[in-house]
Amino acid sequence: MAKIKSSKDSTALKPTVKTKNPEGKGVKPFTFESFTDVFTLKEVAYSEAFIDQMAQDLANWAANDETALSLTQFFSKRGICRATLYRWIEKYPYMKQAHKFALEVIGARRDVGCLTKKYDGGYGKETLPLYSEDYKAWVLEKAKLKDETMAQSGVTFIYAKRFPSIDSVPEAE
Numbered sequence: 001m002a003k004i005k006s007s008k009d010s011t012a013l014k015p016t017v018k019t020k021n022p023e024g025k026g027v028k029p030f031t032f033e034s035f036t037d038v039f040t041l042k043e044v045a046y047s048e049a050f051i052d053q054m055a056q057d058l059a060n061w062a063a064n065d066e067t068a069l070s071l072t073q074f075f076s077k078r079g080i081c082r083a084t085l086y087r088w089i090e091k092y093p094y095m096k097q098a099h100k101f102a103l104e105v106i107g108a109r110r111d112v113g114c115l116t117k118k119y120d121g122g123y124g125k126e127t128l129p130l131y132s133e134d135y136k137a138w139v140l141e142k143a144k145l146k147d148e149t150m151a152q153s154g155v156t157f158i159y160a161k162r163f164p165s166i167d168s169v170p171e172a173e
Contacts, residue, residue, distance in 0.1 A: 055094040055097070056098070062105040063105050068106055074102075107132035
């Protein structure tokens with residue numbers, strides 16, 4: 001059984017497990033990292049295999065659970081905060097891919113739910129750009145066209161502050 005070496009610096013908890021590599025030549029370091037479980041407030045060691053399994057679980061959950069409407073549901077049940085998730089997305093390609101897939105699936109579910117009036121369309125309209133790249137691109141294109149149209153029409157909006165009341169001028173009724 002391999003021994004786990006622990007760093008004395010508690011802020012950089014990165015124990016190393018030494019195992020033989022597949023060719024049997026020498027020793028290959030296997031590094032664990034850690035995250036803070038928000039339920040226990042303790043550091044939890046994890047490996048890349050843990051992240052890969054979490055990515056698979058995320059993709060399966062998003063695709064198969066009809067109540068999956070927000071990524072927060074998945075990670076908060078596991079005591080994982082948003083900052084940790086985004087750190088994993090940047091570092092681990094499988095998590096990045098699973099995250100993108102989950103967003104697409106959840107976005108499609110929310111979109112269909114709004115179209116069938118299962119969910120509130122107003123809320124869906126406001127939040128769908130967070131889940132759907134296509135919808136986000138459409139919203140941005142629509143805003144760009146509106147700005148261009150306004151610029152071409154020659155309409156200028158002027159916003160003026162209200163003048164303070166003057167005692168000698170009566171208020172309009």
